[in-house]
Amino acid sequence: MSGLTDDAARRLRANPAAVFALYVILALVALALFGPWLNPNSIEALDWLHVAARPGLQSAHWFGTDRLGRDLFVRTLAGTRVSLGVGLVASVVSLVVGLSYGAIAGYSGGRTDHLMMRIIEILSGLPLIFFVILLTVVFGRSEYLLFFSIGAVGWLTMARIVRGQTMSIRRREFIEAAVASGANTRRIIVKHVIPNVIGPVIVYATLSVPQIVLFESFLSFLGLGVQEPHASLGTLIAEGAGEMESAPWILLVPGGFLALLLLCLNIFGDGLRDALDVKEG
Amino acid sequence: MVPTLSIEDLSISFAQRNARLEAVQRVSLAIAPAECVGIIGESGSGKTQVFMAAMGLLTKNAAASGSIRFEGGELLNADAAALNRIRGSKLTMIFQDPMTSLAPHLSIGLQLSEVLICHAGMSRRDAWSFAGDMLERVRVPQPKRRLREYPHQLSGGMRQRVMIGMSLLCEPKLVIADEPTSALDVTIQAQLIELLRVMRGELGMGLVLISHDLGVVAGLADRILVMYAGRIVESAPAGELFRHARHPYTAEMLKCIPKLSGPRLARLPTLAGQPPQPGESLEGCAFAPRCPLVRDRCRTERPLLAGGGDFSVACHFPLSHE
Numbered sequence: 001m002s003g004l005t006d007d008a009a010r011r012l013r014a015n016p017a018a019v020f021a022l023y024v025i026l027a028l029v030a031l032a033l034f035g036p037w038l039n040p041n042s043i044e045a046l047d048w049l050h051v052a053a054r055p056g057l058q059s060a061h062w063f064g065t066d067r068l069g070r071d072l073f074v075r076t077l078a079g080t081r082v083s084l085g086v087g088l089v090a091s092v093v094s095l096v097v098g099l100s101y102g103a104i105a106g107y108s109g110g111r112t113d114h115l116m117m118r119i120i121e122i123l124s125g126l127p128l129i130f131f132v133i134l135l136t137v138v139f140g141r142s143e144y145l146l147f148f149s150i151g152a153v154g155w156l157t158m159a160r161i162v163r164g165q166t167m168s169i170r171r172r173e174f175i176e177a178a179v180a181s182g183a184n185t186r187r188i189i190v191k192h193v194i195p196n197v198i199g200p201v202i203v204y205a206t207l208s209v210p211q212i213v214l215f216e217s218f219l220s221f222l223g224l225g226v227q228e229p230h231a232s233l234g235t236l237i238a239e240g241a242g243e244m245e246s247a248p249w250i251l252l253v254p255g256g257f258l259a260l261l262l263l264c265l266n267i268f269g270d271g272l273r274d275a276l277d278v279k280e281g
Numbered sequence: 282m283v284p285t286l287s288i289e290d291l292s293i294s295f296a297q298r299n300a301r302l303e304a305v306q307r308v309s310l311a312i313a314p315a316e317c318v319g320i321i322g323e324s325g326s327g328k329t330q331v332f333m334a335a336m337g338l339l340t341k342n343a344a345a346s347g348s349i350r351f352e353g354g355e356l357l358n359a360d361a362a363a364l365n366r367i368r369g370s371k372l373t374m375i376f377q378d379p380m381t382s383l384a385p386h387l388s389i390g391l392q393l394s395e396v397l398i399c400h401a402g403m404s405r406r407d408a409w410s411f412a413g414d415m416l417e418r419v420r421v422p423q424p425k426r427r428l429r430e431y432p433h434q435l436s437g438g439m440r441q442r443v444m445i446g447m448s449l450l451c452e453p454k455l456v457i458a459d460e461p462t463s464a465l466d467v468t469i470q471a472q473l474i475e476l477l478r479v480m481r482g483e484l485g486m487g488l489v490l491i492s493h494d495l496g497v498v499a500g501l502a503d504r505i506l507v508m509y510a511g512r513i514v515e516s517a518p519a520g521e522l523f524r525h526a527r528h529p530y531t532a533e534m535l536k537c538i539p540k541l542s543g544p545r546l547a548r549l550p551t552l553a554g555q556p557p558q559p560g561e562s563l564e565g566c567a568f569a570p571r572c573p574l575v576r577d578r579c580r581t582e583r584p585l586l587a588g589g590g591d592f593s594v595a596c597h598f599p600l601s602h603e
Contacts, residue, residue: 110341173378176338177444180338180373181368182364182370183395191395
């Protein structure tokens with residue numbers, strides 16, 4: 001792969017916005033992973049002396065505290081970690097499931113393809129929110145359920161994209177040549193089909209991370225996601241929205257983190273798409 | 282002697298929206314070990330489909346009947362696992378367009394060694410060095426460097442050399458070359474035909490050369506089969522066919538080749554009319570509407586391939602050369 005990926009990497013490096021966005025994402029990831037150690041506060045400890053304190057570097061609470069006196073710096077970083085984790089895991093799940101499902105459907109064609117696509121249509125016909133609420137009612141609230149339910153829906157679009165790409169590649173001569181060389185179906189899908197569809201797939205996966213982060217925040221905002229005392233950006237924003245008039249920073253800090261994260265993920269995804277799209281390069 | 286490939290009564294038809302198109306009708310042929318057979322025919326005469334059927338590459342809407350035996354084993358409608366043991370190793374194919382027949386995302390070395398790993402069970406390292414040796418044998422300059430390159434970094438002629446090398450990796454018994462030089466320019470054509478001749482001398486494999494170019498086939502084939510509208514119309518040793526064509530179609534086709542000697546013609550002779558459409562059903566000889574020697578019997582009764590020894594022809598009134 002090296003020859004083709006090198007080209008893409010070079011094009012990506014030539015795009016300053018994408019490179020900058022990547023650095024910001026990496027900085028946010030590092031901050032989310034190691035940031036909480038920089039500050040002695042924990043996500044649950046209540047500081048009754050500083051309830052809804054203003055942000056400031058002089059005090060122990062750099063980003064201030066919420067109305068229960070919990071440190072907002074630590075809670076925001078922990079929330080970023082949860083949101084990024086959900087986004088990443090759900091994207092990988094949808095990537096793996098969608099890629100194999102789509103490649104098999106697209107390569108098999110005919111009746112198999114029809115059946116597999118009808119299943120996808122039925123699944124994507126289910127309203128996601130009802131689906132999540134139903135799951136929460138049956139299994140109770142948990143973070144794993146959140147991963148599962150988002151991943152379970154995220155792969156549908158991925159499978160469609162992969163199927164379309166696969167169908168356009170299936171009729172190409174080099175696939176026919178591979179069949180004539182005695183390669184079996186599994187080998188052809190793994191070695192010849194998937195590497196050729198991976199470009200658009202990676203781009204879609206990258207662009208789906210911010211969508212999933214946003215969706216997780218939305219679910220948490222509704223109270224269906226991450227539960228207290230744990231926090232995600234969505235629950236923090238929901239909390240902050242209640243105190244918007246008296247203590248705006250409780251909303252602005254996690255809101256700013258979410259906005260920055262989404263913006264950078266989108267810019268990077270766009271840059272990646274441009275870099276991998278050979279036709280326009 | 283058991284023929285390497287023997288085809289009996291092969292018919293292939295394609296399901297269309299509301300009709301079946303008969304692409305190949307009752308074709309029988311046998312290819313002896315180490316024999317080189319040229320298959321000549323216009324586009325749509327079914328010459329490629331016959332061998333696509335042998336490789337198990339017919340499209341899903343195709344139905345084939347008859348029998349295709351490779352070294353005694355039935356290939357037609359065989360399951361994929363059985364076919365995969367043969368195709369790519371004992372029976373290989375060289376495709377028309379080397380630009381699109383190599384996987385664009387894999388290095389040349391990887392594509393070549395994959396065949397060896399799959400069929401010969403070689404280790405990665407052995408396969409890689411064997412692939413390099415093969416590139417050298419098919420006269421690819423700087424074979425070691427080429428192994429690490431990708432198809433787009435090679436010229437068309439080089440790529441077709443790679444394809445030829447790939448088809449020879451497992452010492453095949455029979456190589457099917459489907460218009461191997463049609464996508465390339467004339468000087469490269471000559472080089473590749475020469476390469477095929479040399480490799481045939483070295484490895485002693487049988488070769489099927491499918492082409493619409495009489496010149497390409499003339500230099501290499503021991504025997505030539507002429508196909509018209511899905512049937513074999515004439516079969517003869519290569520030299521004989523060019524000197525003494527028996528079927529009017531072959532004779533007319535040969536007249537269309539421009540000659541370097543003799544009086545200069547004002548206009549190159551061409552064969553008038555069109556071959557019948559695949560859907561058209563003809564009672565008589567498929568060539569009758571275009572045949573200069575057509576008689577009443579040709580329009581009502583279909584001639585069957587008949588003859589003795591090396592010669593056979595499907596014509597009621599073959600040209601005689603006594």
